[in-house]
Amino acid sequence: xxxxxxxxxxxxxxxxxxxxxxxxxxxxxxxxxxxxxGKKLATCFYEPSTRTRLSFESAMLSLGGSxxxxxxxxxxxxxKGESVADTIRMxxxxxxxxxxxxxxxxxxxxxxxxxxxPVINAGDGGHNHPTQTLTDLLTIKNxxxxxxxxxxxxxxxxxxxxxxxxxxxxxxxxxxxxxxMISPKELEIPDYLRKEVLDARGTEYRxxxxxxDVMPELDLLYMTRVQQERFFNEEDYIRLKxxxxxxxxxxxxxxxDMFILHPLPRVNEIAVEVDSDPRAVYxxxxxxGVYIRMALxxxxxxxxxx
Amino acid sequence: xxxxGGLKQGVVIDHIKAGxxxxxxxxxxxxxxxxxxxxxxxxxxxxxxxxxxxxxxGPLTIDLEVLGVLDHTLTINxxxxxxIVEKKTLTLPELVTNIIKxxxxxxxxxxxxxxxxKFKLTNRENRVYRCVYCEQKFxx
Numbered sequence: 001x002x003x004x005x006x007x008x009x010x011x012x013x014x015x016x017x018x019x020x021x022x023x024x025x026x027x028x029x030x031x032x033x034x035x036x037x038g039k040k041l042a043t044c045f046y047e048p049s050t051r052t053r054l055s056f057e058s059a060m061l062s063l064g065g066s067x068x069x070x071x072x073x074x075x076x077x078x079x080k081g082e083s084v085a086d087t088i089r090m091x092x093x094x095x096x097x098x099x100x101x102x103x104x105x106x107x108x109x110x111x112x113x114x115x116x117x118p119v120i121n122a123g124d125g126g127h128n129h130p131t132q133t134l135t136d137l138l139t140i141k142n143x144x145x146x147x148x149x150x151x152x153x154x155x156x157x158x159x160x161x162x163x164x165x166x167x168x169x170x171x172x173x174x175x176x177x178x179x180x181m182i183s184p185k186e187l188e189i190p191d192y193l194r195k196e197v198l199d200a201r202g203t204e205y206r207x208x209x210x211x212x213d214v215m216p217e218l219d220l221l222y223m224t225r226v227q228q229e230r231f232f233n234e235e236d237y238i239r240l241k242x243x244x245x246x247x248x249x250x251x252x253x254x255x256x257d258m259f260i261l262h263p264l265p266r267v268n269e270i271a272v273e274v275d276s277d278p279r280a281v282y283x284x285x286x287x288x289g290v291y292i293r294m295a296l297x298x299x300x301x302x303x304x305x306x
Numbered sequence: 307x308x309x310x311g312g313l314k315q316g317v318v319i320d321h322i323k324a325g326x327x328x329x330x331x332x333x334x335x336x337x338x339x340x341x342x343x344x345x346x347x348x349x350x351x352x353x354x355x356x357x358x359x360x361x362x363x364g365p366l367t368i369d370l371e372v373l374g375v376l377d378h379t380l381t382i383n384x385x386x387x388x389x390i391v392e393k394k395t396l397t398l399p400e401l402v403t404n405i406i407k408x409x410x411x412x413x414x415x416x417x418x419x420x421x422x423x424k425f426k427l428t429n430r431e432n433r434v435y436r437c438v439y440c441e442q443k444f445x446x
Contacts, residue, residue, distance in 0.1 A: 083418050088321025104414040110421065127440055192443070196429070299437045 001110035007133035021295035036065030042095035043069035059293035156224035215253035327358035415439035
């Protein structure tokens with residue numbers, strides 16, 4: 001049995017294997033429609049996250065399994081003061097696998113330490129969200145066909161955006177990958193990411209603050225939301241916010257085969273007019289999220305199609 | 307050098323990086339000990355140029371393992387009957403439990419008091435310890 005706490009828990013080979021399963025599910029969904037018959041997924045969500053929870057539930061139902069769980073801390077025994085360690089030992093008696101979302105960082109790690117069933121981290125505070133990273137990887141692999149020889153732009157809040165940090169962590173393991181970080185000074189990537197990940201690996205990257213300048217170079221653009229509360233003053237926010245809004249004018253500078261990704265929800269950082277551009281794949285990403293979670297559940301439950 | 311009397315029984319923490327003695331004093335909670343403690347700052351050192359030294363009188367029950375986490379260059383001399391009976395050079399432990407505490411308010415340890423505070427060594431060269439739960443870097 002294995003747990004999934006961090007996307008880096010998987011080797012490059014294991015990620016390839018997961019993606020191969022997910023791509024096979026996409027092509028032959030009927031083959032997998034009953035592989036988890038009789039199995040139960042517990043979705044233990046200590047804070048609301050409709051998208052992630054429904055994605056897990058949709059994945060398990062598509063595999064023929066069933067789901068149970070709770071969708072907020074208030075509706076669980078945590079409200080009565082029960083520890084994560086005790087809750088997971090109880091859940092282990094009711095289900096075969098657990099997806100856990102918790103506002104506190106490291107809670108799924110604690111659960112995994114006490115669990116007798118596989119635990120998947122479905123997001124722990126601002127820390128890890130491995131299934132989002134796996135979703136991003138499947139999206140990239142399926143649309144670009146490779147992880148190597150790519151120039152990937154990250155735009156917006158690169159300081160607090162855990163999906164950005166996690167995807168960079170996962171992508172630096174591939175050859176000839178180049179990053180362009182596009183953000184205001186206030187929201188640049190954290191220093192540890194520069195030193196311990198990018199510099200340590202010798203990965204090529206540069207940091208800029210004008211999106212238009214780099215659009216023609218990009219094979220992928222990963223957009224994130226710039227939140228006003230991250231700025232020290234409103235003046236800076238007003239001055240900078242429009243530089244990081246993607247619209248059709250900026251899209252006209254991009255390559256024909258460039259793709260736009262976004263972990264969603266989006267607010268105003270991608271103009272609605274971009275949605276109809278075939279290069280805008282952020283809604284497709286949600287579909288990929290179900291496929292990769294199906295592959296992950298199968299892998300952890302060690303089930304295979306007949 | 308300033309002359310501080312010898313120790314009959316106790317511990318001499320030597321080769322502390324200059325300026326680091328107070329940090330160690332605080333982490334060992336030495337202010338709570340009912341014994342003589344001498345802090346020598348900026349003592350001359352052939353090896354280090356300048357160093358700090360702490361001398362603690364009396365038998366110690368303190369876990370000294372924490373010191374490797376705070377300053378791996380220091381040495382510990384155990385004194386009994388006016389003689390050094392043991393000279394310890396600390397290494398950096400791979401895992402430390404309940405010695406240092408995670409200060410991240412978003413960490414699960416902040417919500418669940420019963421959990422042990424565990425840190426793993428993630429970069430030996432730069433002495434980086436990270437909380438096993440939230441992976442926040444320990445800052446002394």
